[in-house]
Amino acid sequence: MAEDLMFLYSNSSILILSALLGILILLGILVFGQRKDSKDGQTTTIVKEEIIARKEVRVTSKKKQKVQEKKKEVKSQYVHPWLVATLKGHTGTILDLDFSVNGKYLATTADDRVILLWCMKNVNQKDHKSYRANVEYDHANCVKWSPDNKALIVSTGIGNTVAVYRVGKRDDGSPGNVEHLLTFPEQHKAEILNIGIACNGHFIMSISGDTTLCVWNLKGEVLATVDTRQMNNHYGCVSPCGRFVASSGFTPDVKVWEVCFTKAGEFKEVKRAFELKGHTSGIFCFAFSNDSTRMASVSRDGTWRLWDCNIEYQKGQEPYLLTTGEFSDMTPSCIALSPDGRTVAIATHTDVHVFCGRTGKLNILFEQVHTDPVSALQFSPNGRYLAASAGKHVHVFNNIAGYENAIDDLEDKKKAANSQSIRERLQCQIEEARTTLKALQQTAS
Incomplete structure (x- = not known):
C-alpha cells in the first residue's frame, strides 16, 4: 500500500x-x-x-x-497704354513673324512645329482668332507671305532649306487648310538666317550665316549664288519693290544687288547696285521702307542710320545719309522701318526703342516687353501697328509715335511748299493723320 x-x-x-x-x-x-x-x-x-x-x-x-x-x-504679362493685344497660342518660342501684304493676317512661327495665322481685323478684341498649320517633322525658323497671300514660304530648322505651303481659303474668305507644296533642295551649309520673296513673284531669296546668298525661282531651282564677302552674314532680305536683295554682316556696310530679268521675264543676272557706307563696325540688321526709297540700319558702333536710297545708281549716285541716331545698347538687334520711312523701331534683348526718323530723337521706349528676348519686329503694311514677338507671345502696339512723326514731317513740308495746291494736298494728309492719331489715342486711354 x-x-x-x-x-x-x-x-x-x-x-x-x-x-x-x-x-x-x-x-x-x-x-x-x-x-x-x-x-x-x-x-x-x-x-x-x-x-x-x-x-x-x-x-x-x-x-x-x-x-x-x-x-x-x-x-x-506686359501692360502698356499703347498695347493693343497680346497674341497667345504657341507652346514654343516664337522665331519669326510676317504681315500679309494686305495687312489682314499675321503669320507667326515657333519651335513648337506650328505656324499660326492671326486675323488682324478685330485684333483689339479680347479673343484673338488664329488658324493653325503644322510643319511635319521639322519647324520653321522664318516665314514670309507670298505676294498674293495664297502661300507661305518658310525656312526649315532641321532641314535647313526653303519650303512652300499653300494656304487654302474658306467660304468666308478666311484662311483654310495649309498644305505642303514643295521643298527646295539643300543648298546652304550654314544655318539660314532669313528668306524673302519678290513682290512680283519672280524670285525667292535665302541667306545663311556664312557668306552665301541664294536666289531661286519658284520651282526651287537656283538662279544665282552670291558671295557677300562680309566674313559672316548677319541679315539679308528682299526689297519691297522686288528689284533688290541686300545683306549685312561683320563688315561695316550694307550691300545691295539688283536681280535683273529680261522683258520676257527670264532671269538675266544679279549685279551690284549700291552700298550703305558710314558705320564703323558690323551691322546687325537693316530694313526698307514700303516704297524701297529709304533704308535704316543699326550697327555695333552704337548708332542707327536712315538713308535716302531713291537714287540712280547706274549713274554712280550713292545713297544719302538723312539721320544718325544714338543707340548705346551693343547687343544684337533687329530693326523695323515704318512703311512711310518716318519711324524707326529697334529691339534688343527685352526692350523696344521707337525713334523719329527725321530728328533721331527717341519717341518712346517699351521696357521689358517680355521675360524673353525680342525675336522679331515689324510694322503692319498700313503703318497702324507695330508687332514684336518674344517668348511664346506677340505684342501688338498702336503706332502712335509713327503718326506723330508723320504729322510733324508734313507740317514742315507744308511750310516749305511753293504752291497752293501742294499745301492743300499736304493739309489733307495732315488731317487724315490727325484723325487716325486721335482714334489711336482714345483706344490707348
Whole structure:
C-alpha cells in the first residue's frame, strides 16, 4: 500500500512539473510574440509616417512649382497704354513673324512645329482668332507671305532649306487648310538666317550665316549664288519693290544687288547696285521702307542710320545719309522701318526703342516687353501697328509715335511748299493723320 502511494505521488509530481513547464513555454511564446508584434507595429508606423512625409514633400514641391509658374506667368504679362493685344497660342518660342501684304493676317512661327495665322481685323478684341498649320517633322525658323497671300514660304530648322505651303481659303474668305507644296533642295551649309520673296513673284531669296546668298525661282531651282564677302552674314532680305536683295554682316556696310530679268521675264543676272557706307563696325540688321526709297540700319558702333536710297545708281549716285541716331545698347538687334520711312523701331534683348526718323530723337521706349528676348519686329503694311514677338507671345502696339512723326514731317513740308495746291494736298494728309492719331489715342486711354 505504501509503495502504491509513493508511485502515485511520484507520477503526480511529474505531471505537475510538466504542466508548469508547458505553462512557462506558453508564456514565453506569448511574450516573444507580443514583442515581435510591437516591433512590427513600430516598423509599420515608421514606414507609414515616411510615406506620408514623402507625399507631403511632393505636394509642397508641386505647390511651390505652381506658384513659381504662376509668378513667371504674371511677370510675363506686359501692360502698356499703347498695347493693343497680346497674341497667345504657341507652346514654343516664337522665331519669326510676317504681315500679309494686305495687312489682314499675321503669320507667326515657333519651335513648337506650328505656324499660326492671326486675323488682324478685330485684333483689339479680347479673343484673338488664329488658324493653325503644322510643319511635319521639322519647324520653321522664318516665314514670309507670298505676294498674293495664297502661300507661305518658310525656312526649315532641321532641314535647313526653303519650303512652300499653300494656304487654302474658306467660304468666308478666311484662311483654310495649309498644305505642303514643295521643298527646295539643300543648298546652304550654314544655318539660314532669313528668306524673302519678290513682290512680283519672280524670285525667292535665302541667306545663311556664312557668306552665301541664294536666289531661286519658284520651282526651287537656283538662279544665282552670291558671295557677300562680309566674313559672316548677319541679315539679308528682299526689297519691297522686288528689284533688290541686300545683306549685312561683320563688315561695316550694307550691300545691295539688283536681280535683273529680261522683258520676257527670264532671269538675266544679279549685279551690284549700291552700298550703305558710314558705320564703323558690323551691322546687325537693316530694313526698307514700303516704297524701297529709304533704308535704316543699326550697327555695333552704337548708332542707327536712315538713308535716302531713291537714287540712280547706274549713274554712280550713292545713297544719302538723312539721320544718325544714338543707340548705346551693343547687343544684337533687329530693326523695323515704318512703311512711310518716318519711324524707326529697334529691339534688343527685352526692350523696344521707337525713334523719329527725321530728328533721331527717341519717341518712346517699351521696357521689358517680355521675360524673353525680342525675336522679331515689324510694322503692319498700313503703318497702324507695330508687332514684336518674344517668348511664346506677340505684342501688338498702336503706332502712335509713327503718326506723330508723320504729322510733324508734313507740317514742315507744308511750310516749305511753293504752291497752293501742294499745301492743300499736304493739309489733307495732315488731317487724315490727325484723325487716325486721335482714334489711336482714345483706344490707348
